[in-house]
Amino acid sequence: MKKIAILFIIFFIFNSYSYALIKVDITRGNLDPLPIAVSPLHVDDKSENIKELEVKNLGASISSIIEKNFKSTGLFNPLKKEAFVQKPDIAHLKPRFEDWRLIKAQALVTGKLSINGNKLKVEFRLWDLTASKEMVALAFTTTPSNWRRVAHIISDKIYERLTGEDGYFDTRIIYVAESGPKNQRVKKLAIMDQDGSRTKYLTLGNELVLTPRFNPSNQMVTYLSYFRNLPRVYLLDIETGKQEVVGNFPGMTFAPRFSPDGKKIIMSFAKDGNSDIYTMDLETRIVERITDHSSIDTSPSYSPDGKYISFNSDRSGLQQIYVMKSDGSNVKRITFGNGIYGTPVWSPRGDLIAFTKMRKGKFYIGVMRSDGSGERLLTENFYQEAPSWSPNGRVLVFYRETKSGPDGKGFSAKLWSIDITGYNERKIQTETDASDPSWSSLLSK
């Protein structure tokens, strides 16, 4: 993945960081999304033809990905193209602001692209229609096969400019692809772009695999595999496909995650009916025991500064969430509400912990501050769990299972996302049933 990132040459044409008049507030549920016009990118007539690509339609394809990204945020309302009033190439030079304002657009995205010498050059501009001003102008050069990532990077740049927050479109999600009957599910590791495109399967489904999680550079994945019927934490290099068992434990290891610096894996090790939390340093291979308690301690997750670990434990009788220092000292219970709590995951911003709550036969995804205060339940369902954060800490992806009838009839597992405002709940399209999602960090950062 690193290789691809290097191929990108990003440069600013010029950047007018004037104080923008339009600004999108993302701290609350947005009931009045910003009307934005995304003009199809103009394709240069002299562009070379590329076999696998419909170069003529590439400008329209890129703009429709940008529109889809915007729509998925719930913060923007991409306007219908039929109403557009100017040709893409002319609008890109200098839009007639009053005409675009007439169709009620407040922001406009224009651009053009060309392919020469097997290089794709893309240029885009974001216009503030209210202030009649250019807000961002950027150009990229990359290999033509990267055109989807170009669309996501443009989306990120615009999102950043309009919300003041980092974007999350040039990202991927790793998850478990599921098929077959409920009592004999075939599970494979799968990876896809954040918008559900370009799915790739990383394992064949010969053995059960669960809970994949990215490392901070998105090149490695740690997960649980039942290879040879020995459930163990594995490490997989996505580029090379190389896999290895993590550590040499005489029993089941599970619930793995990377430390924020990517140097350690934290996980549970089950021995004689008792699960405790351990870390292994990937370089020195030194294993450290972090918790030592006769209860089940699992689902560990580091704070982004690496100083704390949240986990769930049933030491009080039922599953609750605890926070401790990363050396295992100072264990504090942070959940005291009605119900039982699991799967704490620290936000990349460090301010919140996402969790699964179970109460009276319902499952909730929620967030709270890292001291347990300010609990907010975002969504209620028959079964859902395993939240994972978007890299900007604004959106959670999780999986949801339906109630099934006799012999598992009607059973399905799907990925969903929701804003931490509690608004904008969406199903994420996947080729198969899906569970255990893990969101990557921004690929082009």
Place this chain on the structure above:
Amino acid sequence: MKFNKNLKNVLLIIFATLALSACSTAKKSQTSGDVYTGTDTVEYLASGVKDRVFFATNKSSLTSASRETLRKQATFLRKNKKLNVTIEGHADERGTREYNLALGERRANAVKDYLMTYGISGKRISVISYGKERPVNSESTPLAWSQNRRSVTVKVK
């Protein structure tokens, strides 16, 4: 719209109540507390030797019926000295995946420990947890969940 939703909820509650009352009369005999006591899913290691025991929600303690089953398994294993077994620990679908893996392991070990107190060498017994991954009954009902909260003793071939 809201009225419709409320109406739907009311109807759902009525249905649920009907369904529940139907369950409690028909299935009462099959669970005690919420531990499954029936034999619908049970297989046998040998004549009269049940292969599995059942657990209460989030628990790994053995009921007296479970202990009786395991004593019979121990007797069977003492008679068949060359036989090794794997204890599979399972959970129902009403918990988070990772916790369920730990819970399945704890249940399997509760069985292993009990067999060992009856003189079966720990070397003959391996354990594996499947968490909620391998339900024996795929329906989403309290009865199915009680059948899925189990430890199964499997002969190693």
